[in-house]
Amino acid sequence: MDNLNKNSVLQVEELSISYGDFKAVRNVSFDVKAGEIFGLLGPNGAGKTSTLSAIEGLLKPQSGNITVAGFSIKDKPLHVRANIGVQLQATSFQPELSVVEILRLYGGIYGVEMTDEKLRVILENIKLETAASKRFGQLSGGEQQRVSLVIAMIHSPMLVLLDEPTTGLDPQSRRQLWERMEALREKDHGILLTTHSMEEAEAVCDRIAIIDHGQVINIDTPEALIDKHRHDPEVISASRKGKITLEDVFIGLTGKAIRS
Amino acid sequence: MQTTIPSTPSVLSSLLRADFTTQWRNRRSVMLVVLVPVVILISWKGLVAKLGGTFVLSNCITIGLNAIGLMGYSNAIARDRDKGVFQRLRVAPVPSWSIMISRLLVQLAMIFIVTTAIFVAGVYFDKINLSPAGYVLGYVTAIIGGAVYLALGQAIVGLIKNPETVNAVTRLTYFIFIMIGMFGELGMLGHKLGEVVRWSPYGTVKRMLSASMEPSTWNQDTTFYLLATIGYTILFTTLGIKWFKWNTR
Numbered sequence: 001m002d003n004l005n006k007n008s009v010l011q012v013e014e015l016s017i018s019y020g021d022f023k024a025v026r027n028v029s030f031d032v033k034a035g036e037i038f039g040l041l042g043p044n045g046a047g048k049t050s051t052l053s054a055i056e057g058l059l060k061p062q063s064g065n066i067t068v069a070g071f072s073i074k075d076k077p078l079h080v081r082a083n084i085g086v087q088l089q090a091t092s093f094q095p096e097l098s099v100v101e102i103l104r105l106y107g108g109i110y111g112v113e114m115t116d117e118k119l120r121v122i123l124e125n126i127k128l129e130t131a132a133s134k135r136f137g138q139l140s141g142g143e144q145q146r147v148s149l150v151i152a153m154i155h156s157p158m159l160v161l162l163d164e165p166t167t168g169l170d171p172q173s174r175r176q177l178w179e180r181m182e183a184l185r186e187k188d189h190g191i192l193l194t195t196h197s198m199e200e201a202e203a204v205c206d207r208i209a210i211i212d213h214g215q216v217i218n219i220d221t222p223e224a225l226i227d228k229h230r231h232d233p234e235v236i237s238a239s240r241k242g243k244i245t246l247e248d249v250f251i252g253l254t255g256k257a258i259r260s
Numbered sequence: 261m262q263t264t265i266p267s268t269p270s271v272l273s274s275l276l277r278a279d280f281t282t283q284w285r286n287r288r289s290v291m292l293v294v295l296v297p298v299v300i301l302i303s304w305k306g307l308v309a310k311l312g313g314t315f316v317l318s319n320c321i322t323i324g325l326n327a328i329g330l331m332g333y334s335n336a337i338a339r340d341r342d343k344g345v346f347q348r349l350r351v352a353p354v355p356s357w358s359i360m361i362s363r364l365l366v367q368l369a370m371i372f373i374v375t376t377a378i379f380v381a382g383v384y385f386d387k388i389n390l391s392p393a394g395y396v397l398g399y400v401t402a403i404i405g406g407a408v409y410l411a412l413g414q415a416i417v418g419l420i421k422n423p424e425t426v427n428a429v430t431r432l433t434y435f436i437f438i439m440i441g442m443f444g445e446l447g448m449l450g451h452k453l454g455e456v457v458r459w460s461p462y463g464t465v466k467r468m469l470s471a472s473m474e475p476s477t478w479n480q481d482t483t484f485y486l487l488a489t490i491g492y493t494i495l496f497t498t499l500g501i502k503w504f505k506w507n508t509r
Binding site for chain 2: 056057058069071078079081082083084086088089090092093094095096097101102104105106107108109110111112135155
């Protein structure tokens with residue numbers, strides 16, 4: 001392990017994933033450091049979700065290595081899962097369970113003792129004190145996202161995976177979520193974020209990997225990516241208001257064609 | 261930082277608490293599962309003298325087991341899979357088998373509830389009294405019989421991804437099983453169809469249950485019904501496991 005990777009909470013090396021003859025991910029490598037928000041950006045079908053699924057242990061890759069907090073997913077899958085917190089795209093909790101019951105369930109699953117005091121503090125933090133006994137299915141989209149995020153953090157994992165967490169949220173909820181991500185970064189958690197919002201990536205990510213057709217095209221800070229590509233003809237042609245943004249770079253690198 | 265891998269009993273107890281709570285919150289559908297066979301039992305009061313108490317009880321328990329496996333279990337699995345409940349659990353340090361074991365233990369409790377409700381209603385309304393051994397064996401064979409329908413439900417959920425289609429198919433299968441099963445058992449569908457019903461999962465479970473509640477009537481044929489029931493369970497379980505996907509994408 002070189003100096004650069006010493007404080008990595010996630011290392012993905014030469015990851016390849018295939019579905020039959022279709023190669024969804026080809027030799028993808030990147031790392032996420034402690035105290036870093038790392039964005040994985042790409043058009044639909046680029047290989048983001050497959051990469052994330054492999055890190056979560058839901059998909060078995062054809063080749064490559066994934067290491068979380070020093071544990072290899074091949075040798076210690078339960079240790080890897082114990083060190084990651086996940087917020088999935090889908091609703092993902094039984095709608096009949098109340099917020100407190102979901103917290104108790106996942107507290108038990110992650111081996112975290114949930115005292116009444118601890119529950120009170122968590123609910124206060126996510127501003128759901130009054131909705132503690134409300135069923136998950138009765139919560140608003142923003143409230144559900146808050147529960148989902150707090151469950152992802154319930155065991156204080158070294159790595160947090162957030163799969164398009166702000167999709168469908170209003171601007172207030174989205175800003176609040178960004179603040180929560182930044183608070184996690186302050187506490188030295190590594191965050192891997194996938195998003196379609198370039199504004200979000202620019203606002204919160206320390207580094208970004210742009211992935212397309214299953215391959216990483218570029219990894220850098222948002223500012224460096226913009227600087228590096230601001231004179232590319234494709235990027236200039238994608239620019240709408242003269243000023244080059246991350247979205248222009250993204251479109252310039254991945255093309256204007258709509259993906260299914 | 262220390263990595264905590266929770267013990268399997270602690271994980272299982274958390275899952276069970278959540279799954280039983282979910283079942284309790286869905287108590288209206290639980291009531292329906294219990295009420296349908298109990299109402300049939302009460303309405304068949306006049307048949308007890310003609311066909312025998314164990315005939316009536318075994319039919320009603322079979323209908324209840326059908327409802328548990330086809331209407332309750334399969335629909336809950338299809339819905340939770342669609343909502344990503346299983347995927348969320350699978351990204352936690354939880355062995356995948358513990359997720360299903362917890363679900364099946366809830367269904368085991370349901371089998372006890374339905375069987376008990378039918379035994380109690382049998383005594384109260386139809387004056388059907390069994391020997392203690394008959395009751396004990398009745399519970400045991402209800403679990404064996406219930407496994408067939410849980411396995412069938414699992415196979416349907418494995419084959420079909422869309423929860424609404426699963427709902428429609430399981431309702432149809434339930435309706436076909438109880439209508440053809442009941443009428444076939446009453447001899448109203450002719451000899452040939454009656455034979456088919458006899459060796460169908462409905463017929464084998466029903467006959468096995470009937471004999472177990474009156475242990476002195478257990479004979480070689482009943483053993484074959486038991487073996488056929490186990491065979492159906494193995495077949496449906498194999499298909500259910502082979503076809504099952506944890507997510508719908």
